[in-house]
Amino acid sequence: MKYILIDCDPGHDDALAILTAYAHPEELRILGVTTIGGNQTLEKVTENARRILQFLHADIPLASGQAGPLVKSLHTAEDAHGESGMDGPVFEKEDYPLVSDNAVVFLKEQIMACPEKVTIVAIGPLTNIALLMRVYPETKEKIDCISIMGGGIGHGNSTELAEFNIYVDPEAAHIVFHAGVPIVMAGLDVTEKALITVREIESLKEKGRVSRMAGELLGFYNESGRQYGFTDSPIHDLCAVAYLLQPDLFQGEYQAVDVITEEGCARGLTFADKRLMCDKVKNVLVLEEVDRDRFAAMLIEALERLDESIS
Ligand code: RIB
Ligand code: CA
Numbered sequence: 001m002k003y004i005l006i007d008c009d010p011g012h013d014d015a016l017a018i019l020t021a022y023a024h025p026e027e028l029r030i031l032g033v034t035t036i037g038g039n040q041t042l043e044k045v046t047e048n049a050r051r052i053l054q055f056l057h058a059d060i061p062l063a064s065g066q067a068g069p070l071v072k073s074l075h076t077a078e079d080a081h082g083e084s085g086m087d088g089p090v091f092e093k094e095d096y097p098l099v100s101d102n103a104v105v106f107l108k109e110q111i112m113a114c115p116e117k118v119t120i121v122a123i124g125p126l127t128n129i130a131l132l133m134r135v136y137p138e139t140k141e142k143i144d145c146i147s148i149m150g151g152g153i154g155h156g157n158s159t160e161l162a163e164f165n166i167y168v169d170p171e172a173a174h175i176v177f178h179a180g181v182p183i184v185m186a187g188l189d190v191t192e193k194a195l196i197t198v199r200e201i202e203s204l205k206e207k208g209r210v211s212r213m214a215g216e217l218l219g220f221y222n223e224s225g226r227q228y229g230f231t232d233s234p235i236h237d238l239c240a241v242a243y244l245l246q247p248d249l250f251q252g253e254y255q256a257v258d259v260i261t262e263e264g265c266a267r268g269l270t271f272a273d274k275r276l277m278c279d280k281v282k283n284v285l286v287l288e289e290v291d292r293d294r295f296a297a298m299l300i301e302a303l304e305r306l307d308e309s310i311s
Helices: 012-022 042-055 103-113 127-135 137-142 164-168 170-177 198-204 209-228 238-245 292-309
Strands: 002-008 028-035 062-064 118-122 143-149 183-186 250-255 257-259 270-272 284-290
Touching: 002 012, 002 103, 012 028, 012 042, 012 209, 012 238, 012 292, 028 042, 028 103, 028 238, 042 062, 062 103, 103 118, 103 127, 103 137, 118 238, 127 137, 127 170, 137 143, 143 238, 164 170, 170 257, 183 238, 198 209, 198 292, 209 292, 238 250, 238 284, 238 292
Parallel strands: 002 028, 002 118, 028 062, 118 143, 143 183, 183 284
Antiparallel strands: 250 284, 257 270
């Protein structure tokens, strides 16, 4: 059993990551969900988190976090995720409760109250997590690892060199990568191989309530991905959960990862020091390969589980 906290900016792939985690209560105990401005404004991503949790009839505490990054102003991904941040499905009016608008305090309280170490699943910009590390450093020894979707070794999507979650808040990412907490990094190197095919998306539309909703999410997300050259859909954030459920889906190596924060074309670039004489702590497991078929099967099976368990 892993006790997890999910920090997210739903976001189509965030939603699928939450659904998959929720489908595995015997392996992942979700202590809480927190939101961060990213794919859309904090207000919109928080509404989307409420919609997902309400759709699941979940009883998971939800707290909203920072509206934007530590230094610069928020840069959203409306082109990819739509005006709502999670375009596609139509959800009932959400009235799912928010337990706090201070995610950092909420995270600290959950971590310190948990009898076991906690895993943080960070699948949006890292602002909340960076503040947690700085304001409440005592939480570090209670964190088993931070499973991040973010970055890419010399590989970007927001710019040629910077991945969105890092690009939005490179200063936060720098704090997290240097916090001395074990990190699993699902960067674009692996997440752009973690594809759900058009045929697999179509198959969801003929199944149960949860699969159909996921099919509507993926229908929009697949169409939107065409503008970036994708035919099938990379489910970036799901990698950060899938690793916790089945680490052998992935291959990677521990590296010393750093982030560029200076102004210029490389701002938000994540890179690894691979020199033989590198004496830095290699605290980041950089995932590089994924068994796509088994990855897709994990999502489809998780949705089938929820079809059965949630009316
Ligand atoms: O670059 C992909 C990441 O940016 C994912 O977390 C997606 O949800 C967006 O936040
Ligand atoms: Ca995300």
